[in-house]
Amino acid sequence: MSLIDLLTGSAGNQVASEAENKFGISKNQVIALLAVAAPLVISYLRKKSQDNAQEADALNNALDKDHDGSILTDPAQVTARQQEGGSILDHVFGGQKADVENQLSQNTGISMDKIGPILAMLAPIIMGYIGKEKQSNGVTSGGGLGDLLGGILGNAQNQAQSQTSNPLNDILGSVLGGGQQQSSGNPLNDILGSVLGGGQKQSQGGLGGLLGSILGGGK
Secondary structure (H helix, E strand, C coil), X not given: CCHHHHHHCHHHHHHHHHHHHHHCCCHHHHHHHHHHHHHHHHHHHHHHHHHCHHHHHHHHHHHHHHCCCHHHCCCCHHHHCHHHHHHHHHHHHHHHHHHHHHHHHHHHCCCHHHHHHHHHHHHHHHHHHHHHHHHHCCCCCHHHHHHHHHHHHHHHHHHXXXXXXXXXXXXXXXXXXXXXXXXXXXXXXXXXXXXXXXHCCCXXXXXXXXXXXXXXXXX
């Protein structure tokens, strides 16, 4: 399953419907947020895995224990696992969590009081996707996770750029296009910098323009 399949398939749509019902955010808006959040979470985890063998082993153990991919066929789990999702985000983003949420809020139109809870619903889906890919690719130790996560991002970028243009492909391609250039060592800057303009609110172009094509007004 590619990252685009996650966004457009039943798991992405069902979790978006759950968030729509719970927070009053449009389903398309949640899917678009997932299109940005998934590469960002994966990039942070990739950096942690590459920089620290203990982090890689801890992630490998967490995927084996708690994220076998079953949530992708039973996305109703997302509501029950929202608190767990918050803990995932705390670990993934660390001290940058507030900055990540602020930038995503500014550029998606989702208010700050809702962005964190919605991301917490999405986090277990993203981890379940990584866990499923880990199994499918036969990765059995932390040492192979950096390459696995890099492959997920690279394949998604290639697919987004090769397929007929649509808003989700445009979002994913732009987000990943920013992350495939020379790395600054900071996933927040690498992935979001070129698209979000360093967190400055945009009325035209960048992610703001892409989101506007499918989101309409944010809440």
